[in-house]
Amino acid sequence: MTIQLVTSDAGVAGVVTGLQAADYIGVDCETTHLNPRQGRIRLLQLSTGPETYVLDLFNVSKPALGPLGEILAGDRPVKILHNAKFDAKMLRHHAGIGLGRLFDTYLASRILGAGDPERHHGLADVAFRYLNQQLDKSFQKTDWTGELTEGQLKYAAADAEILLPLRSRLVEEIKRERLIAASRVEFECVVPTAEMELTGIYFDAGRWESTVDDLEGARAILELDLTGELGLALGQLDLFGHPEINLNSPAQVVDAFHRLGIDVRSTRESELAPWAARSPVVARFLEFRGLQKLLSTYGRPLLERVDAETSRIFTDFHQIGTPTGRFSSSEPSVQQIPNLPEIRRCFCAPPGGKLVIADYSQIELRILADFSQDPRMLEAFHAGVDLHRSTASQMFRVPIEQVTRDQRSAAKQINFGLMYGMGAGALASRIDVPLPEAERLLATYFQVYQRVAEWLRSAADTALHTGHIRTKLGRVYRFRVDHQNREQVAMIQRLGKNAPIQGTSADILKRAMRLVHDALVGIDARIVNCVHDEIVVESSGADAERTAEVLRQGMVTAGQEIIETVPIEVEVKISEDWQK
DNA sequence: GGCACCGGCCAC
DNA sequence: AAACGTGGCCGGTGCC
Numbered sequence: 001m002t003i004q005l006v007t008s009d010a011g012v013a014g015v016v017t018g019l020q021a022a023d024y025i026g027v028d029c030e031t032t033h034l035n036p037r038q039g040r041i042r043l044l045q046l047s048t049g050p051e052t053y054v055l056d057l058f059n060v061s062k063p064a065l066g067p068l069g070e071i072l073a074g075d076r077p078v079k080i081l082h083n084a085k086f087d088a089k090m091l092r093h094h095a096g097i098g099l100g101r102l103f104d105t106y107l108a109s110r111i112l113g114a115g116d117p118e119r120h121h122g123l124a125d126v127a128f129r130y131l132n133q134q135l136d137k138s139f140q141k142t143d144w145t146g147e148l149t150e151g152q153l154k155y156a157a158a159d160a161e162i163l164l165p166l167r168s169r170l171v172e173e174i175k176r177e178r179l180i181a182a183s184r185v186e187f188e189c190v191v192p193t194a195e196m197e198l199t200g201i202y203f204d205a206g207r208w209e210s211t212v213d214d215l216e217g218a219r220a221i222l223e224l225d226l227t228g229e230l231g232l233a234l235g236q237l238d239l240f241g242h243p244e245i246n247l248n249s250p251a252q253v254v255d256a257f258h259r260l261g262i263d264v265r266s267t268r269e270s271e272l273a274p275w276a277a278r279s280p281v282v283a284r285f286l287e288f289r290g291l292q293k294l295l296s297t298y299g300r301p302l303l304e305r306v307d308a309e310t311s312r313i314f315t316d317f318h319q320i321g322t323p324t325g326r327f328s329s330s331e332p333s334v335q336q337i338p339n340l341p342e343i344r345r346c347f348c349a350p351p352g353g354k355l356v357i358a359d360y361s362q363i364e365l366r367i368l369a370d371f372s373q374d375p376r377m378l379e380a381f382h383a384g385v386d387l388h389r390s391t392a393s394q395m396f397r398v399p400i401e402q403v404t405r406d407q408r409s410a411a412k413q414i415n416f417g418l419m420y421g422m423g424a425g426a427l428a429s430r431i432d433v434p435l436p437e438a439e440r441l442l443a444t445y446f447q448v449y450q451r452v453a454e455w456l457r458s459a460a461d462t463a464l465h466t467g468h469i470r471t472k473l474g475r476v477y478r479f480r481v482d483h484q485n486r487e488q489v490a491m492i493q494r495l496g497k498n499a500p501i502q503g504t505s506a507d508i509l510k511r512a513m514r515l516v517h518d519a520l521v522g523i524d525a526r527i528v529n530c531v532h533d534e535i536v537v538e539s540s541g542a543d544a545e546r547t548a549e550v551l552r553q554g555m556v557t558a559g560q561e562i563i564e565t566v567p568i569e570v571e572v573k574i575s576e577d578w579q580k
Numbered sequence: 581g582g583c584a585c586c587g588g589c590c591a592c
Numbered sequence: 593a594a595a596c597g598t599g600g601c602c603g604g605t606g607c608c
Contacts, residue, residue: 246604265593268588268589294590298601318599338590338591339591417596422597426596427595429595430595494596532598
């Protein structure tokens, strides 16, 4: 292979010529920082295999990259990258370049890894696993701002060059494991995810600050009160002779409760809740803990995440964040923001804009209906009736309009719980009935939905006996089964039921992300968040209605592509802020 | 001081 | 006691 170093605008034409005939090109960036807003691209490496071009972007101007941008944005040649989200963000932010058709060796490796937590997926790990080749990553964290060394250039070129043979090997594996459809959806979701991260979520810090002040005031009063009462019970005094206790220490709090005759084993809410009715101190403690959770996790930490210039929060989305295929998000996680109006309303559109919020209606139960082909469940969804009400009506043999609130609630608990592999014991405690009653309810449920019962059984069996499950798209989750370990066997049986459903839901959301992203071209709108069955788009006020229609259409289409026998419903709302 | 673990709890 | 799946994050605790 040869390396061609390009250090001026004049050199770009030669690169374009060299790349045009290629079917595949390896693409990689070296940057001065991992965060696109804090660092720049130093090197852009492009490899056809025999030829590797290394462009020094400190010395090549953005306009000169135009023709190269067209190659990168197109469908051919296919771009091969390792963790393309990173390069996509850098190229979009600093060079205004979008990525077209791509193959991501990182995501491919994760898909093939099928959730194995032992496997690592850095480029060197993947190159070693699939090509048996040692890759030197010691230059990765060197200083990319100054005069570049021969070693740095060779390292940079090698990273791009290896992507071509790596793709070939990974494609063989993907075909062998029948993971083509899942890979395609993942690859096509990279650019929407990258752009969502770059956009960030607008946040009203002023509003949140005043809410935090109020909550802190309320917490301070409770803290004073509880420290007095519980600290006194403990008999602990500080230097000034005042009662002392750490309310954040479950051990100390349990101890204090014991001394007050409150016989609890832990301080978790479900344990304390029954006492709260009789004991004001327990009630106040629970109130304190609620505020403490809110403030410690979301209060100041959220404010510190707000970018001062843009008033936006930039989070990391992990496209394959879980073995089932779901996204996860971190620093901060925007998938676990409490569903409280005073918090959610701070995630809003910038002045003059709108948030368009769309979520799938009961997508996991629809997936269960599709997998099981249960005639009664299918019929309920086709008729468009309230599924939980319909379930209750059939279980309790009452007309649908006579279903009581408790009956519907019990049916709902079962509908949801069974997808997680819930047993009679868990059901009994959730709906507060004796165990035999819960067992009877489950038996009745399975008489109504016989095919659901069969599917759940066979899903658990498949997991246990084949050691893997697949989603509708064919994504695989593999587990090691130790048949001697009873707890683990039970766990795998529950996973066998849940993972295909949860994973299929993730498949659908990712497909939707791509369809929506593409359909929003030309509309003043961009995706700002996604939460498992929900996509949030920020738009201008003028384009909100169009955005809503595009969003609904994209999500429905994605759902219909992947589950064909159950209607898909998407609820869409236009709002100033992130409220349901 | 950093790391791992735990109890606890937020989202879907 | 734990109890139905997937994550991330907090403060406390104990270890090196």
